[in-house]
Amino acid sequence: MKVSLNWVKDYVKLPDDMDLKRLSYDLTMSTVEVEDATDLSESFRNMVIGVVQQVQQHPNADKLRVCKTDIGGEIKDIVCGGINLRDGMKVAVALPGAHCRWHGEGEPVEIKVSKLRGVESYGMICASSEIGLFDLFPFTEEATILDLSDFDAPAGTPLADALDLHDIILEIDNKSMTNRPDLWGHYGIAREIAALYDLPMNPLPPFDRTVKNTAGLTITVEDSDRCPRMTGTQIEGLSVKPAPYWMRSRIWKVGMRPINALVDITNYVMLATGQPSHAYDSDHIAGHIIVRRAGEGEKLQLLNGKDLPLSTDDLVIADDAGVVGLAGVMGGAKDSILPTTNKVILEIANFQAAGIRRTALRYDNRTEASARYEKAVDPERCDQALDLSMALFAELYPEMKVTGFVDCYPHKLQQAEIDVSLNWLERRLGKRIPNEDIAKKLGELGYSLTFDGDNLHIVVPTWRSTGDVSIKADIMEEVARMYGYENFRAAPITTSFDGAINQLDKDLERRIKEYLAIRYGMQEIFTYPWMTDQYVNAILQDTTGILSLSTPPSPDESLIRSSLLPNLCKSVVKNERFFTEFSIFECAQVFRDADYTTPYDSREKLPSQRKNIAGAFAGDSKNVTDLFRRAKGVIESMPRYTHMEGFTFRQEEKPLWADDVVWLNICLGDKRIGNLALLNKKASMACGIKNLSVLLFELDADALVPFRSRTNTFTHLAEYPMTDYDISLLFDAQTKWADMQKILSGIHNELFHGASFVDEYHGKQIPEGKKSVTIRLTIGSAEKTLTSAEIEACAASAVKKLVKNLGAELRAK
Incomplete structure (x- = not known):
């Protein structure tokens, strides 16, 4: 927000020797963050008022003129292309050393004495756009040169003096006053400065509210929660004309564009007090004013003639004929000020902050008014705005009459105690x-x-x-x-630290992240806590129990994540454009509208907030087996490397998004804590994954059990060689490696040191309903080198166990 120091001086008398740096520092340290303080007159250095004495045609150019210009005791030739130049005209002259934008475009360039088509030109006669004054002095194609003939300033007067541009503009960071609605106007800033330096404040002029309502003005507020206060004042004897220069100048200095006196008064009051106001053409209001919710299917006619469909959550200003404007956000065609307007209804109202924020977000239209209402302006501010508004109307329109006044304020604001x-x-x-x-x-x-x-x-x-x-x-x-x-002097912290806390769950989370990222090269991602409907429908399908946002970032992102998988799939889609093989993971909280907890206060219930770990392995569709084995290996080895209780894999309940064959439930004891599965074709297509196969896993991290301590034992390296003995056996197609591993781990033989899976084969040589599994047995002795007979005997005992318990058969060579 921009603040004019000259404007602030209307309300508090600042010392003439006020140190600008000190003021900026004091405001920043006590109230708001002052990002910059700019002397506005610096932009107009080496610019003066010039009086054109004579306009002559340029001898070498049809579109140029040579102007003999009085710049204060000196007559100088200045070459100019302006078509509205005339003898006796007062103009803005940029002398050598000034900086201007050629034709109002590009960066400022320094003006120098130069020759234009053979004629020397001493400076430049400026258009308003070339010196940054276009919004204050707009021009047309027929009159491009800035005409300052109405200003009482002789030739040679510095432009900043003639146009009253000696002002300090404070740039205040909006974020630093998000919770300070009282500061969104010059009067509020003046109050803070007055308190800082013990200075008296000047009150605003009062308005006599004992007005006879001869116009029959009526206002009905149907929703007093959304509109705590509404005042309406009918004023007659007006006209549409330019506001005086002092008002237009102040509005321009703080970043707004002057329009006409009626509109400028409302903008001036908002910039002064922080309270928005709005003027309606009385002739456009049918009957009386109603503040209500928009009806089903109701529309607002805009200035461009288009109709804006409204939501039933929108608060609107209406009359007997329909909607006039969106309360606190935007007006419609019916409430605009026209060149023929001669009487207005001045609305000064207070609206609920949350409702204004929702409406502004819904239509992506944040205005100066809505930005203030969103900060929760107090209803009593309407009095300040009304007092100042009526003083300005009386000053600009001495013949004006107030013919109606209504103040709907059913529930007065209760001051906090x-x-x-x-x-x-x-x-x-x-x-x-x-x-x-x-x-x-x-x-x-x-x-x-x-x-x-x-x-x-x-x-x-x-x-x-x-x-x-x-x-x-x-x-x-x-x-x-x-x-x-x-x-205040710095003081040591008065608390005491009793000892370090060993947070096993936090340590485990860190170890899991390092395990996935460092050992297996997965990339960690971070996603928003909301989900996109496309991926929710593809993965979760059922939205029962999923929490939703009251003000979502977009219409299709209203649901808060109850699983990490939808956002993981969204990330897979984005990465598929650049990579054919990758793996990603995320560790974050998920939220469910169930299992409510009350961690702070028994009266406050919160939804369940569990921490999950999920990952995606994406690769070539032709290598699903390798992809699955890699993903399963990552999950299976996780407990060993991260020091927690181990997992088991079972097939109990298939996830909705999983392939019919390639899926496993991840269990910790008897409790199912997650899933590992191939994303099925239907879900892949719904997500937009076109060319890759994706293995997904998700674990309930809060259910993981870290070991409380690490027990390390020393095992001497074998002095005699170990032998890897591969055997290929036929099993039923439904037999799992976990079953084989369980049987082999029960072998009690000092020569047998374990078994590992090597390969699985299906083909023409394999009978129907069977599969060939190659298993690697590790056989050896701590006392000697084994003979072939001893190795064969040990392997035979392992095969015998598998034959007896799982019906295995030696595969014929």
Whole structure:
């Protein structure tokens, strides 16, 4: 937001020797972040008022003229192409050394004495766009040169003096005052400066509200929650004309464009007080004004003639004929000011912040008014805006008459009241601040204070009672910032640390991430906590129990993630454009509308928030087997490398998104904690995955059980060679490797040191319903080198176990 220091001086008398750097520093340290402070006149250095004495045709150019121009005691030739130049005209002259934009485009360039088509030109006669004044002095194709003949300034007067451009513009970071709706106007900033430097504030002129409503103006507010207050004032004896220069100049200085006197008054009041207002042409209002919700299928006619479909959640301003405008956001064709407007209804209203925010977001139309309403402007601000508005109407239209006034304010704003212990305040601040200093500073900010022993009772002003100041910590902040943070000495933290806490779950999460990223080269991703409907429908299919956002970032992203898989698949789609093989994982919270918890207060229920770990392995569709083995190996080895209880794999309940064959449930004991499966074709197509096969897994990380300690034992390296003995056996096609591994692990033979899976084969040589599995047996002795007979005997005992328990058969060579 831009703030004009000259405008602030209307409300608080600043010292003439005010140090600009000190002011910016003090405001930043106490109230808002001042990003920059600019002397507006610096942009107009070496620019003066010139009076054109004579306009002559350029001897070598049909479209150029040579102007003999008085720049203050000197007559200089200046070559110019302006078509509206005339003798005696006052113009803006950029002397050598000034900086201008040629034809209002590009970066500023320095003006020098130069020859144009053989004629020397001393500077440049400027159009408003060339010196940054187009919004203040718009021109047409028929009159491009800035005409300043109406200004009482002799030739040679510095342009900044003639146009009253000696002003300091403060650039304030909007984010630093998001929770300070009282600061979104010059009067609020002036109040803070007055409190900082103990200066008196100038009150706004009052308006006599005892007006006879001869116009019969009526206002009905049907939704007082969304519209706590609405005032309407009918004013006659008006006309559409330009606002005086001082008003247009102030509006332009802070970044808005002047339009006409009627509209400029409303904008000026908003920039001054922070309270938006709006003027309707009375002739366009049929009957009386109604503030209500939009009806089903109702539309708002815009200025361009198009109709905007409305939501039933929208608050609208309407009359007997229909919708006139979207409350606090945008107007329609019916409420516009026309060249023939001679009487208006001035609306000054207060709207609920959340409703305005939803409407502005819904139509992607954030205006200066909606930006202020979104911050929760207090209803009492309507009085300030009304007082200033009527003073301005009276000044600009001396013949005007107020023929109607209505103020709908059914429920007056309740000012917040807070009790603070002075001892508590001293402990928190680390310093005892005298009561008179607290009373003085807070009083200047509008607070009412009562001291009763150790207790300080505070009544918060209306402009801070909309949620900004509500607890005693807020009062502590107010005292500290106004007293000055630099006046407090640094003190050590008074808490004590009893000892380190071993958070096994956090350590395990870290080890899992390192395991996936470092050992297996997977890339960690981070996604938003909401899901896109396309991927929800493809993966989860059933949305029962999934939480939704009241104000989603987009219409198709309203659901909060209950699983990490939809966002993983979205990431797979994005990466498929660039890679044919990759693997990604994410560790994040998921939310479900079930198993409510009350971690802080029994009255506050929160949905379940579990932490999940999920990953995706994407690769060539022709190598699904290799992809599955890699994914299963990653999950199967995870407990060993991350030091937690091991998993088992079973087929109990197939996920909706899984392939009919390639799927496993991941179990921890008897509890199912996740799934590992190939994404089926239907889900892949629905996600938009075109050319890759994708293996997905998801684990409930909160269900994982880390080991409390690590027990390391020393095993001596074998002194005699171990032998790898491969055997190929026929098994039923349904027999799993886990079953084989279980049988082999039960062999009690000092020569047998384990078995591992090598390969599985299906082909013409293999009988129907069978499969060939190659198993590698590790056989050896700690005392000697085994003979062939001893190795064969050990292998035979392993085969015998498999034949007996699983019906295995030796495969014929």
